[in-house]
Amino acid sequence: MASNAHRRYARRRKSWEYGDDAIYIRVGSRRSPRHFNEVSVTGPRDAPRFARLVGDQVRAFPHDPVIIAINGYQPWLEEVLSSCIEDYWSDISDLGREVQYAGTMQFPQKASKRGQDVPWTFILDHMNVPQVYYWSVDMEPPSWEDEGLPEIEHYRFRVGAWECGRGACHFDREVPVAIIFTRPNPVAEHVVTELMFNYFYKDNDFDQPREDEEGICWLFSRLYWLLTDWQNLISEIVIRLDEAEDNAHGRNLPVKLRTRMMHREVDRLYEFKEYLRFHNRSFKKLQKLRDNVPEQEKKDPLWSDMDDAVEDLEQYDSTLDSLKERFNNLIELEFNIQNAVQSDNSSFLTVIATLFLPLSYLAGVFGITTITWRPIWYLYAAIPVAVASATFTFLFPWVVRQVQKRLYPVESLRIHLQRRNFTMLGDELPSNVNVPGSRAAKVKGKAHRPAGLDGTRPRSGTRVQEKYDE
Known part of the structure; x- marks a missing residue:
């Protein structure tokens, strides 16, 4: 299936690849099985074909x-589009140029300040796991093993929108018009031709009458729900975090490589947060348009969808913060472990120096040429010195620990757990629930157990309660 998709794309993009500057324009249609009709334009002379479509x-x-x-x-x-679309915005093609070549994003806003009947525009980088973009269109994703982790560019799906609203179409002034610009790459082509139009036409609110403000909100939110999935990104980050923890605990890679990989992950988290906050600010800006729509249209489910999107984005933002903190804690752990290893190595060298430094000093004394010593005397002196050095080396740390325990006894205190300090199982249940084995059940069972003929409680219940109290 993936190979067939590649062949279809190669046939469709052949003119572009050979450099004849062809642009493919798709117009949504219910009559087409793919929900759009396509026309290839190479210059202003193709404007009539687009207008007929x-x-x-x-x-x-x-x-x-x-x-x-x-x-x-x-x-x-612009000349092609103006054949059937009112030229409210004289630089309509600039939006397409910004999508293709620029790297900045634009908030949803009016394209001009000349009046009310002007289009709304925005440029947004949707974010998702790179593999998801390819899997969604039955394509095999490229391999990044040789290059390391994917760059942030692979997570982006850049889209620009030009919401004309009503009055823009020459053929029917009551029909709203929306123009979407994408890049001419395989993923964008497959998303547009295989997913986007089907997604729009399956929406129950597709053909609902809306004002221009509602139209830009509908278009922005639908493109967001289709192309952006922060939950996928968070899942991938969690997988990377688990890999980093396994490598850190198992010491599978050199410490420099492990910390470098984690620093790259933290850098990506900062980049993700920038895109996420832009999405959040865009939704909040569009939410303010609710005040401009009639009262009866404020009950449109569209506004509830946007509220849900803002809440989700705020939750994702806090989740990314916690993941970033966990990565930083793991990096700090790596440095602490490395410092501990170096400290252990230094302590080992200190032990060796303590053992052999007295012997070295003794050898230097016996090596003085102006004084004649019998060789056997060095042996008589070296053995006691070596025993004293070894004894001092091994006993000194133990003596220090004993002194510290006496001077600072708080370090040896341990708090003993008490059952009364904790909520036992069943105690948090309602009073009418009898859970076997819980304190509430036993006390309640004792209170409600029927008395004997002499007014006393059965002995078995007393034993159970006495055993519990013990």
Whole structure:
């Protein structure tokens, strides 16, 4: 399936690859099995073909919004679009250029300050695990084993939108128009041709009448739900964290390599947080448009979806903070372990010096040439010195620990756990629940156990309670 997809893409992108500056424009349509019709344009002369495609769609389905996807940028693109789309924004092709070549993002905002009837625009980098983008379109993801972890560029899916709203289409002024710009790469092409239009047309709210402000909110949120999944990114980060912990505890790699890999993960976390916060700020900015819509339209489920998205993003933000802290703690642990290893090595050298330094000094004394010593005297002196050095070396740490225990006895104190300090199993249940083995059950069982003929309690219950109290 993946190979067939590659072949279809190669046939569709052949003109682009050979450099004839062709741009593929897809216009959404209910009549097509793939929910869009496609036209290839190479210059302003192809504008009539594009206009006929849009006109046929509008006349066939007059109540459907016109969704147009464009996979490239050329200076003449504005002339093609103006053949059937009102030129409210004189630099419409600039948005496509920003998507293709620029690296900055743009908040949803009016494209011009000239009046109310101007389009809304935004440029957003959607974020997901790189493999997910390929798996979603039945393509094999590239391998990054030789290059290490994927760069942040592979997590991004860049999209620009031009929400014209009503009044933009020449053929029907009541039909809203939305133009989506993507890049001409395999993943973007497959997402647009295999997923995006199907996703839009399966939405129950696709053809609901909306004002321009609601239209940009609907388009922004639907593209976000389709292309961005922070839960996938967090899952991948957790996997990387588990790998780092296994490597740290098992000492599987050199410490320099382990810390370098974790530093790269922390750097990626900082980058992810920048994109996440931009998504969060964009949603919050769009939420303010609710005040501008009529009262009856404020009950649209669209606004609840946006509220949920903001809550999820805030939760993801705190999760990324905790993961970043865990990575930093692991890096600190690596340094602490390395310092402990170096300290152990130093203590070993200290022990060796303590053992042999007196013998070395004794050998130097016997090596003085102006004094004649009998060789056997060195042996008589070296044996006691060696015994004294060894005794001092091994007994001194023990003596220090004993002195510390007497001077600072708090270090040897241990708090004994008491059952009354903890909530026992069953105690947190309601009073009408009888859990065998719990204190509440025994006390309650004793209180409600029927008395004997003489008014006394059965002995078995007393034994159980006395045993529990002991």
